Amino acid sequence: MKRIWTFVLIMLFVSSLAGAESETENKIPPPPKDALKYTIMVKKFANEAGWRGRWEIGQGMTTVMIDMLNKSGWFTVLGDEEMRKAAMQEQDFAATGRVVQGRKTPKMGRMTPAQLLLRGSITNVQESGSMGGGINFMGVSIGGREGTAEINFTIYLINSETGQVVASKSVVGRSGERGFRLGYYGSALEGLTGSFGGTKKDNVMEAAENALGKALAFIVQQLDKIPWEGHIILMKGDKIIINRGTREGVKVGKVFKIGKVEELVDPDTGEVLDIEMTPVATAKVVKVKKKISYLKPLSGKSKIRRGMSVFPAE
Structure with missing residues (x-):
């Protein structure tokens, strides 16, 4: 009996070390x-696997x-495609004149554009029944779980201006694997969310979160x-205003490079290959609002013009 419990304690210790390493x-x-x-x-993620269950995958x-992104x-x-369509419908309805007009009435031309689009294609979903797993020693079982699931999907990150795929990756998620954590939220968000409509998790949900x-x-x-790029929308004396603000993470004290941008265009296809x-100048943020920021020139003031691009200084 002593040998059994010694083995159990050793395996639990090893398991905890492995879990800590995986968590890191x-x-x-x-x-x-x-x-x-x-x-x-x-x-919306495309269900190309054709999987059907008690929730729409x-x-x-x-x-x-x-x-997770938020x-x-x-x-x-930004809201997903369905949410944005609903917002546009409200704007169209307000434009008919049948809605009381005021400062909070939905107006056209105010929606935030997406710089990046994210698309996912679910290509395979597998579920299996009871699966023992773990280790069995003299009748004592450690580890293992009832059933398992695996999800394969491909993620595409797209530049909305050019329509080009910036990056893509095929991902495999498995139930039972230690979930990814947000570095500053701690263990309260194991697996990041756990928010599939507040329903009890099943193995497919766990695999999806993984x-x-x-x-x-x-x-x-x-x-x-x-x-990352912004543009100067006003230049007046020592006051420079750019079209980026707290919404894009701009903070007081941030230094930007200002200059002219030339697009390198493929003469055969008309495609923008690079910029x-x-x-010509540098400027420092002195005041920030939600959608705009005020900058003060640090160098090259005489060369700064409205419409020029701003990039973060390295």
Whole structure:
């Protein structure tokens, strides 16, 4: 009997170490304090696997992905395609004149554009029955679970201006795997959300959350490769106003490069291959509102013009 309990304690200790290591590996870091945000919209995930269950997998994964992106702190998350269509319908209705007009009446031309689009295609869903797993020693079982599920899907990150796929990745999610955590939310968000309509989780839900956590980690890793850009909308004396604000993560003290941007266009297809910026000045943020920021020039003041591009200084 003593040998059995010694073995049990050893295995529990090893299991706890493995869990701690997995937790570290699966932690999604919080954005830096001066990180600039991208606006992003999630399109409904396509259920190409044809899986049917007690919940609609495409809509469910879309909802949870929006929740994850929003809680991550890396993005300004817009409503999904269905929500935005509903907003446009309200604007159209208000424009008929049948609605009381006021400052809060929905107006056209005010919707926030998405810089990035996110699309997912669910390609395979597998469920299996009871699965023992774990380790059995002299009648004592450690680990294992009842049943399992696996989800395969491909995620696409798209530049809304060009329609080009910026990055893509095939992801496999499995029930029972330790979920990804947001680095500054702690264990309260194991698996990131757990918010599939407040229903009791099943193995497919767990696999979906695991896959979405991996997808979010991949998306965050791609942000360094995507240029962040704003534009000068007013230049008057020492006052520079740009079309980016707290919504995009701009903070007082942030320094930007200002310059002319030249698009490198493929002469055969007309496609924009890249952009080349020639810096002419630098400026520092002195005041921020939701959608705009006020900058003070640090250098090259005489060369700054309305319409020029601004990029974060390295």
